[in-house]
Amino acid sequence: DTEVTQTPKHLVMGMTNKKSLKCEQHMGHRAMYWYKQKAKKPPELMFVYSYEKLSINESVPSRFSPECPNSSLLNLHLHALQPEDSALYLCASSPRFGGGSYEQYFGPGTRLTVT
Amino acid sequence: GESVGLHLPTLSVQEGDNSIINCAYSNSASDYFIWYKQESGKGPQFIIDIRSNMDKRQGQRVTVLLNKTVKHLSLQIAATQPGDSAVYFCAEGALSGGYNKLIFGAGTRLAVHP
Secondary structure, eight states, X not given: OOOEEEEOSEXXXXXXXXXXXXXEEOSOOSEEEEEEEOTTSOOEEXXXXXXXXXXXXXXXXXXXXXXXXETTEEEEEEESOOGGGOEEEEEEEESXXXXXXXOOEEOOOEEEEEO | XXXXXXXXXXXXXXXXXXXXXXXXEOOTTOOEEEEEEEOTTSOOEEEEEEETTOXXXXXXXEEEEEETTTTEEEEEESXXXXXXXXXXXXXXXXXXXXXXXXXXXOOEEEXXXX
């Protein structure tokens, strides 16, 4: 199984809403990532979890709150978002973070629209 | 800072022709390179990777070439098919901000015409 799954596929939320994005992988990978991708742009790294611990926060605003409940699951909690946060949010995983093993497997993404 | 760029933002080819997508990178210390394919509405899909101790690697219908002298990476797709139409991203694995991460290029759109 080389699949990373993400739910929901689409999400529309108001600026006062609280919502969560979910990501799951069963490849035994110990590193998981959140990326943000705007239209016609490459993915931008947001967060990295390594062995369920937050390793990297790329100066992401606190209205985005990641969580890694276990080695297979990764959540992104959203609160008080702005319209400019509308984007495709991608989850990825890799066997480990750093140490020479970089291949990352991406999920299909959640298309988020903030109204 | 480090950057990975592409020579051509859009590439149009005829079905059956070979395609070559190019990528320039600036970090000479990068030791890992990867190509992704992203179809509309989907996440990036791993195509092929190569480490800096190699200059060529082949997969099914795809070949990646690495020229470290001029810091250039290319993806060759043989007998291009309509299903190959997508945006292709190169990425380099390098130290940035004190840790290893993938740095993505801007992307090239490949359009395959029948």
